[in-house]
Amino acid sequence: MSPPDLHPVPPEFAATARLKRDDYERLYAQSVREPDAFWGDVARRLDWMQAPTQIKDVSYALDDFHIRWYADGELNASVNCLDRHLATRGDKTALIFEPDDPAQTAQHISYRDLHARVCQLANALRGLGVKKGDRITIYLPMIPEAVAAMLACARIGAIHSVVFGGFAPQSIADRVHDCQSKLIITADEGLRGGKKVPLKANVDAALKLPGTNSVETVLVVRHTGAAVNMQMPRDRWFDAVVDGQPVQCEPERMNAEDPLFILYTSGSTGKPKGVLHTTGGYLVWASYTHESVFDLREDDIYWCTADVGWVTGHSYIVYGPLANGATALVFEGVPNYPNVSRFWEVIDKHRVTIFYTAPTAIRALMREGEAPVKKTSRASLRLLGTVGEPINPEAWRWYYETVGDSRCPVVDTWWQTETGGILISPLPGAIDTKPGSATKPFFGVQPALVDANGALLEGEAEGNLVLLDSWPGQMRTVYGDHPRFIDTYFRTYPGMYFTGDGCRRDADGYYWITGRVDDVINVSGHRIGTAEVESALVSHPKVAEAAVVGFPHDIKGQGIYAYVTLIVGEGESEDLRKELVAHVRKEIGPIAAPDHLQWAPGLPKTRSGKIMRRILRKIAENAPDQLGDTSTLADPSVVESLVQHRRVP
Ligand code: 6R9
DSSP states (O other): OOOOOOBOOOHHHHHHOSSOHHHHHHHHHHHHHOHHHHHHHHHTTSOOSBOOSOOEEEEOOGGGOEEEESTTOEEOHHHHHTGGGHHHHTTSEEEEEEOSSTTSOOEEEEHHHHHHHHHHHHHHHHHTTOOTTOEEEEEOOSSHHHHHHHHHHHHHTOEEEEOOTTOOHHHHHHHHHHHTOSEEEEESOEEETTEEEOHHHHHHHHHTSTTOTTOOEEEEEOSSOOOOOOOTTTEEEHHHHHTTSOSOOOOOOEETTSEEEEEEEOOSSSSOEEEEEESHHHHHHHHHHHHHHTTOOTTOEEEEOOOTTSHHHIIIIIIHHHHTTOEEEEEOSOTTSSOTTHHHHHHHHHTOOEEEEOHHHHHHHHTTOSHHHHTSOOTTOOEEEEESSOOOHHHHHHIIIIISTTTSOEEEEBOOGGGSSOOBOOOTTTOOBOTTOOBSBOTTOOEEEEOTTOOEEOSSEEEEEEESSOOTTOOOEETTOHHHHHHHHHSSSTTSEEEEEEEEEOTTSOEEEEEESSSEEEETTEEEEHHHHHHHHHTSTTEEEEEEEEEEETTTEEEEEEEEEEOTTOOOOHHHHHHHHHHHHHHTOGGGOOSEEEEOSSOOBBTTSOBOHHHHHHHHTTOGGGOOOOTTBSOTHHHHHHHHTOSOO
């Protein structure tokens, strides 16, 4: 790797930036020294029905654990994202919808229109018996209805759980079961890269699985117009119940600590956890970080390419931008359809000024060379961002030089579903960047590095990334399982929040995230638990045991490598290999399908029966000379055979 170069803040950018170099040092120091004063001030950016007087009330101590922000405040998130803009921005475009097929016309939806649509849907939901605190599952493509559905839930105090449209019926069913959803909002079909996604059929299949009978109603958006099975009276057409509703709807008064949404995310053990975010702190965090990190201006056209099924879509397509009265682009498609210039063409078409995407997309497009980029203008761009996984310096440079014509600062933003919004990132007018580094902590964020024993590491160091104190956007619990919340994040290093990431801090105090240190694989920026893939494999009748690890992948960042032991008497075959990969795809979804599947007559285990993943990782990385000490294995000979039959060149 070439030495890290420093990219100073461009003077033209700094000249008009919201936050400049001195502001960063000053505000950061204040945010940490006087959190109540600082976060009390920041909270005034929202419209409160009852302004908070209590600001921070947090203890990470295991015998007195609580996280509360703005605990006596009252507000409604949809009012903050819509109603309060109507007087000054009613005709401003809130959402630009760019469909999968570029030949179809894009839509511009004003704040006034979006407000009306959200109120109509909120009234319809109330009419269907949805009340404050009820859980609603949203399983939609990237269409304006997805944004409206989230805000309609927020308006009436229902807790939304958005399930990514790429998930399979079993994954939908698990999530519905866990939070006991009463209603699902879906569409006939999704459309991605010209291919149809059978959303309604997936919901039908999910609702045949055990544990899903909490669902009373399925609202179906007509999107592609495909014929779908409607099971009356459970299934209702969205337009039939929504279109005739009044365009005003009384918002629910929500306490700052009332739940806003649940979003399921993979961990190192067991089924995905329902990460729960509350209303006040989350919205303060999403809107303040969105404005600061993206240096937002009134006339920006802002595009985040994430899906609303992930936290990035929640915080940086919906809640942050709309709370800030911004114009956000909602893109239904994929980067390589109908051709690999699509991103850049959309930027030119809508005069996008801020572009936020994932390293995996950058790497995939980088492979196509400069020509598909250079045939477009991109002159409207002024800021670029990345999120989801570490960005390798080569991809950073290509993004900066080729996409941004060396004009636009790049903000590499590190955060997690659990953190609600960005925690470590450059502020583009204040912090010089280094390719591959997420740079410095945002206001109020106190990162630290610890060794395996929890000892704090000072200065230049590499270790596990922890956060020493709370910030308003922090998750509050794992839905329905508070002990799991504490066990997962606060027990490893008592008194600290453990991120699950490894990290290096350089001599300038810059942070470099190195990736997960737990059994979570980051595939194209999506978190997959090894335990989930293993249990999907083992659910196949021919599989006795499975072990899954990540390995470095040029485009995806990490790929999935599975070792499978068959039931005695079952024969290994190419057909069975394909069948097992398809089985995982069917059980979880395409994003979890293993890239490599190796037959393992035996797995390397300790004498107490623990699988030694370290060894399996090295084999998957094609580094059989770095296996380390294998003498503690119950049967060291299994390793030799795995090395010989590895599926990598
Ligand atoms: C927002 C989001 C979180 C995990 C996180 C880390 C990785 C995210 C990163 C990054 C290096 C960045 N991650 N952003 N690693 N640099 N800029 O992605 O949330 O899906 O919960 O994933 O993603 O490993 O722990 P989520």
